[in-house]
Amino acid sequence: MAQYTRVSGSVGLITLQSPPVNALSAAVRQGIVDLMQRALSEPEVKSVVICGQNGIFCGGADIKEFGGQMSGPPLIPMIHAIEAASKPVVAAIEGIALGGGLELALGCHYRIAHSKARVGLPEVTLGLLPGAGGSQRLPRLIGVPAALDLITTGRHVTAAEALKFGLVDQITDHNTVNVAVKFAQRVADQPLDARRISTYPCLCPSDVAVLFEEVMQRVRRTARGAIAPIACVQAVRAAATLPYNQGMERERELMATLFTSGQARALQYFFFAQRAVGRWSMPSGARWDTSKPRPVHKAAVIGLGTMGRGITVALAQAGFSVVAVETQEKQLMEAKQKISGMLERGAKRRGVAPALDKINYGRNIQSVADADLVIEAVFEDMALKKKVFQQLSAVCKPSTFLCSNTSGLDIDQLACQTRNPELVVGMHFFAPAHVMKLLEVVYGPKSSPLAVATAMQLGKKIGKVSVAVGNCRGFVGNRMLKPYLEQALFLLEEGATPEFVDQVLEEFGFAMGVFRMSDLSGLDVGWKVRMADGLAMPDPTTGQPTRLRQGRRYSPLGDLLCEQGRFGQKTGRGWYQYDKPGSQVAKPDPWLHSFLDEYRARHALVAHRIDHQEVLERCLYSMINEGFRILEDGIAAGPEDIDVIYVFGYSWPRHRGGPMFYAATVGLNKVLERLEHYYQAHPDVPSLQPCHLLRKLVASGSPPIQKWREVIKKVRSQL
Numbered sequence: 001m002a003q004y005t006r007v008s009g010s011v012g013l014i015t016l017q018s019p020p021v022n023a024l025s026a027a028v029r030q031g032i033v034d035l036m037q038r039a040l041s042e043p044e045v046k047s048v049v050i051c052g053q054n055g056i057f058c059g060g061a062d063i064k065e066f067g068g069q070m071s072g073p074p075l076i077p078m079i080h081a082i083e084a085a086s087k088p089v090v091a092a093i094e095g096i097a098l099g100g101g102l103e104l105a106l107g108c109h110y111r112i113a114h115s116k117a118r119v120g121l122p123e124v125t126l127g128l129l130p131g132a133g134g135s136q137r138l139p140r141l142i143g144v145p146a147a148l149d150l151i152t153t154g155r156h157v158t159a160a161e162a163l164k165f166g167l168v169d170q171i172t173d174h175n176t177v178n179v180a181v182k183f184a185q186r187v188a189d190q191p192l193d194a195r196r197i198s199t200y201p202c203l204c205p206s207d208v209a210v211l212f213e214e215v216m217q218r219v220r221r222t223a224r225g226a227i228a229p230i231a232c233v234q235a236v237r238a239a240a241t242l243p244y245n246q247g248m249e250r251e252r253e254l255m256a257t258l259f260t261s262g263q264a265r266a267l268q269y270f271f272f273a274q275r276a277v278g279r280w281s282m283p284s285g286a287r288w289d290t291s292k293p294r295p296v297h298k299a300a301v302i303g304l305g306t307m308g309r310g311i312t313v314a315l316a317q318a319g320f321s322v323v324a325v326e327t328q329e330k331q332l333m334e335a336k337q338k339i340s341g342m343l344e345r346g347a348k349r350r351g352v353a354p355a356l357d358k359i360n361y362g363r364n365i366q367s368v369a370d371a372d373l374v375i376e377a378v379f380e381d382m383a384l385k386k387k388v389f390q391q392l393s394a395v396c397k398p399s400t401f402l403c404s405n406t407s408g409l410d411i412d413q414l415a416c417q418t419r420n421p422e423l424v425v426g427m428h429f430f431a432p433a434h435v436m437k438l439l440e441v442v443y444g445p446k447s448s449p450l451a452v453a454t455a456m457q458l459g460k461k462i463g464k465v466s467v468a469v470g471n472c473r474g475f476v477g478n479r480m481l482k483p484y485l486e487q488a489l490f491l492l493e494e495g496a497t498p499e500f501v502d503q504v505l506e507e508f509g510f511a512m513g514v515f516r517m518s519d520l521s522g523l524d525v526g527w528k529v530r531m532a533d534g535l536a537m538p539d540p541t542t543g544q545p546t547r548l549r550q551g552r553r554y555s556p557l558g559d560l561l562c563e564q565g566r567f568g569q570k571t572g573r574g575w576y577q578y579d580k581p582g583s584q585v586a587k588p589d590p591w592l593h594s595f596l597d598e599y600r601a602r603h604a605l606v607a608h609r610i611d612h613q614e615v616l617e618r619c620l621y622s623m624i625n626e627g628f629r630i631l632e633d634g635i636a637a638g639p640e641d642i643d644v645i646y647v648f649g650y651s652w653p654r655h656r657g658g659p660m661f662y663a664a665t666v667g668l669n670k671v672l673e674r675l676e677h678y679y680q681a682h683p684d685v686p687s688l689q690p691c692h693l694l695r696k697l698v699a700s701g702s703p704p705i706q707k708w709r710e711v712i713k714k715v716r717s718q719l
């Protein structure tokens with residue numbers, strides 16, 4: 001919807017009204033078309049201003065409409081009509097002008113922005129391109145290099161940057177609509193020919209062909225299989241090489257391909273999934289909208305290893321006072337130096353002062369006594385963590401929230417060490433903790449909604465995407481990783497190489513294949529966990545590594561590498577070889593190949609040809625199957641939680657929506673059928689046995705992912 005008012009006698013003011021972001025829904029588009037006609041037909045009106053209600057110009061096309069039948073006036077002719085208008089039209093940009101919102105503003109003859117406004121063309125992040133003329137007008141207005149940057153990255157720019165580009169004509173600190181109205185009065189009789197961007201020549205640098213080639217290469221390298229960034233480059237190239245009308249035709253063709261693509265559907269699903277995880281709920285019925293967080297003024301971090309340092313930096317950068325504790329003097333000094341360096345580098349990048357004074361360092365756990373919330377980040381050792389929680393419970397205020405950065409240990413056991421177990425939750429950060437966006441907030445059976453709400457809010461304040469999950473071994477992310485890693489090892493036993501498995505996974509879109517990722521994280525991490533679980537031991541009767549442990553198939557390959565001191569990048573050897581310890585360039589290692597041959601011979605394993613399909617299906621479907629178990633167990637509230645965890649924490653390619661969305665795309669019946677097939681071939685691998693919820697969903701006709709929660713609810717109520 002849109003509202004019309006006449007202001008100062010001669011200015012027609014059109015206000016977009018569609019909360020929360022004034023998206024260009026069919027009703028809003030209809031409103032604009034009707035009100036533009038009215039403004040043009042009223043002889044008293046000499047100029048027009050378009051603005052948005054509640055200090056927000058426009059968040060772009062209404063993404064919710066993309067999934068269904070589009071109705072209402074189309075955007076492109078609407079914007080053309082504005083540009084062709086005989087009276088000056090001024091966009092008054094407050095808050096945001098994104099996507100179709102900025103394209104609407106580019107159709108206006110002038111753009112006035114508030115100094116705090118942000119503008120951008122983020123369509124690429126939704127699997128699209130600026131398909132309402134944006135790919136053709138923006139390069140004509142600000143030049144090809146800047147337009148390529150904005151359109152291929154989708155980044156938002158500040159009003160100041162927009163002014164520098166020439167994207168807006170003026171910025172103001174005052175009431176933008178008032179300024180725009182005065183501006184509109186001033187330009188009422190000015191000729192408009194020079195203000196119609198579609199008539200501008202597209203200014204190109206002399207080496208434009210080289211520029212497009214370079215950008216295309218960079219985009220292909222970083223897109224990990226996403227098609228929209230490539231189409232964006234092609235659309236801008238059309239602007240640079242073709243007359244406007246032909247460029248528009250090319251924009252339309254490219255948009256038609258993207259608009260109906262699975263990638264666009266996945267990215268648009270993911271847009272809403274990211275927002276859905278904020279509306280968390282617990283099996284007790286506690287919810288985000290009925291649980292109030294308590295403010296945290298002072299936080300503390302215990303243990304300043306890699307994780308503790310990253311968490312400290314994330315907290316300090318977000319403005320929290322932090323007490324950072326490390327009991328060993330040498331480690332404390334080292335951590336202090338590293339944290340200061342991280343803060344200084346971060347501040348330089350963001351052009352602000354480093355938040356060094358936000359942190360007080362200490363060696364004594366007593367120094368966290370008055371913290372509102374403490375995050376324990378000591379070694380992943382239950383006995384040690386229990387001791388720390390006992391100490392914290394003794395020294396902290398009774399109201400202090402006690403959180404653990406464990407990556408998978410039982411939160412309940414930690415809560416039991418404290419006086420107030422309801423104030424204990426897991427806050428599982430991902431390395432590097434000041435960079436990675438994901439935070440798993442883990443509630444145990446005793447955790448209160450207050451504790452969950454407070455941890456979720458803290459996560460938001462430090463810029464994380466926080467997902468509330470239940471307490472189980474590995475929580476959501478690492479629990480699903482286990483069958484994935486396991487299958488990768490089994491594939492090596494059966495004849496694959498690390499390079500081949502990684503290549504298939506990287507072609508699928510992972511930033512790193514499973515073996516390169518293991519080398520990066522350190523093979524010893526999982527080895528220690530397996531030893532603590534009594535898994536990584538040779539058979540006591542034969543002294544030989546066996547391939548069956550605790551009644552199920554087990555691959556000791558990772559343990560054998562660790563026994564040789566091959567811990568990955570840090571030791572210069574792992575699944576790959578590296579020039580030197582710490583180097584990141586992985587090279588195939590002939591030693592590893594001989595080692596695999598000998599291993600297979602020792603266990604009488606005959607290598608067979610493993611193809612792409614088998615790698616993908618076994619690694620991904622076993623992980624997805626665990627995802628369904630997690631939903632069945634109520635550890636994650638919905639598929640969106642799992643998908644957000646996998647995209648932000650495990651480099652799952654966003655244009656594939658996340659593992660659960662991917663399963664829906666492949667078809668649940670196909671996933672079920674292939675799991676059945678592999679389980680039949682490997683009956684000693686329980687993670688391949690299709691779980692009850694997957695069967696139930698298939699039996700219910702494989703409903704769309706948005707309807708899974710109903711089936712999950714039914715399955716849980718029957719348990």
Ligand SMILES: CC(C)(COP(=O)(O)OP(=O)(O)OC[C@H]1O[C@@H](n2cnc3c(N)ncnc32)[C@H](O)[C@@H]1OP(=O)(O)O)[C@@H](O)C(=O)NCCC(=O)NCCSC(=O)/C=C/CCCCCCCCCCCCC(=O)O
Nearest residue numbers: 023059060061062063064098099100122131132256259275
């Ligand atoms: C920055 C934001 C706007 C706000 O952020 P924040 O304040 O943090 O709040 P949020 O929680 O993110 O959002 C609040 C709620 O608002 C909802 N929201 C936000 N934006 C939109 C939107 N654009 N549409 C719908 N809903 C929106 C959001 O979901 C929240 O609600 P809830 O919590 O989920 O309930 C931030 O939200 C943001 O970044 N938004 C997205 C901005 C964006 O990406 N805009 C671009 C949209 S795409 C676009 O504009 C495309 C334009 C060109 C379209 C051309 C169409 C032509 C069709 C051609 C078809 C061709 C087919 C041919 C086929 C054939 O030929 O056969």
